[in-house]
Amino acid sequence: MTLLSVENLRIEVSANKAVIVDDVSFAVERGEFLAVVGESGSGKTAAARAVLGLLPSGLRKAGGRIVLDGIDLAKVSARQMRALRGPTVGMVFQEPMVSLNPAISVGAQMAExxxxxxxxGKREIRGRCLDMLARVQIRDPERTFDAYPHEFSGGMRQRIMLASVMLLKPKLLIADEPTTALDTLTQREVLDLMVGLARDHGTSVLLITHNLGLVSRYAQRALVLRQGKMVETGTTRQILFSPQQAYTRRLVEALPRRGATTKAQQVGEPLVSVRDLKVGFAGRQRLFRRDTGVSAVNGVDLDIAAGETVAVVGGSGSGKTTLGRAMLRLIPTSGGAIRFRGRDVTATTDREFRLASQLVFQDPYSSLDPRMRVGELVAEPLRHVPHLAAGERDRRVEAMLEEVGLAGLGKRWPHELSGGQRQRIAIARAIVREPAFVVADEPVSALDMTIQAQVLKLFERLQLQYGFACLFISHDLAAVEQVADRVVVMQGGRIVEQGSRDDIFDRPQHDYTKALLAAAPVLDFDGAATARASG
Structure with missing residues (x-):
């Protein structure tokens, strides 16, 4: 039986009547798991919010019919719609920190x-909340109930959000990119919990995602959207194994995949090396005591050669980003040594090392000054190049923008560009000085598959051209498999396993590495680009 029916849905911008969703129709059966996939701007989230009657200001439903559990939503009042939200339809949002009120305790928000x-009664409400917190595998439900959202990690907040929504046992759960920012293990745990709760309560799930690996693992059917229009729909196997439309084939082909060979083996002295590196953070000062400090990196040994890409993988809190920033000397170390071209740069102001090292941030929008134009942002690292005339600087900036596919956009502001374009700016800014060592911290984690593929290919091409060594930090194992020469696996601030890319992916030795690989939803491709779902 059909739980949700969407017929000829049309959503427009109120001001200029620009079409966001155009003539989209689909249905969700009772107990079904349907995935809606597409790039950013395809209209996925807008269509889902229309079902809840929660379109953002500036958008309006201009046509079509939505029937939920036999109720035509066009005929219900605002009060009746509020009554449907929760028991009939619930939504898990992409960023739980935004949807959870930071000023209200977790328990109060769940009880609402x-x-x-x-x-x-209050006692029964509290009891049901605690039971649900335990159901989503939160270790201390009592403490969590009285705590505030900022006290938890992203994965814990997403569990809390899922518990809040599933408390009312909705007939339809809409999950909007629920695991985009989570590491592989946490992503698997959250989605398995969501599926388990949905099955227990007979809940249908509408999953909005750009991750085709998740679609292959969890969804029964899939709907592909592009620029507000429906491109293709069918069973998951049909969409992934034998897509009929060119756009769907392009999405599937954009998934990262392992190349035939990696670059040359490490030769000679390493460009950058660390020995017994330690980074600790002091505990929080309380009224009469200080909390126990945290050892974020504990005794790491690592070498990176010129032209080599070493990927660091691990769960949230494993020390990946801390290691990268410590190697660039952006945060203080508490022990060990950092060497660059054989020189110890741990505690000295080494100008050559500073100028030869660059960082590509995870979120380019927050790392790009919104008051500077694109050309100015890319030119900024050239300020320290001696005897560089203004004309030569401008030529280098223009050449670099052309290299990254942004020719002619030097006068634009960052907010005028897409996420993929902003990431290209971040890469251009890091490479324009032709550095010897680059740390790339989750450079593609928030990008659509097609944009991610473009950025990864760009990064590989620039590395071959300029020969820089790269520490590639990521929880996206598919991206790591495409770009890495060697892989380092971190857990609890320590390296638990390291080796060549093929050894780590094909012959993992440590249980934690095996767990990471098992948790990653992937699509494998043979030489003929035929998909095979795994995981």
């Missing part, structure tokens, strides 16, 4: 829905 929709 039960208080609005069910006649229960």
């Amino acid at each position: 829905g039960l208080g609005l929709h069910e006649r229960l």
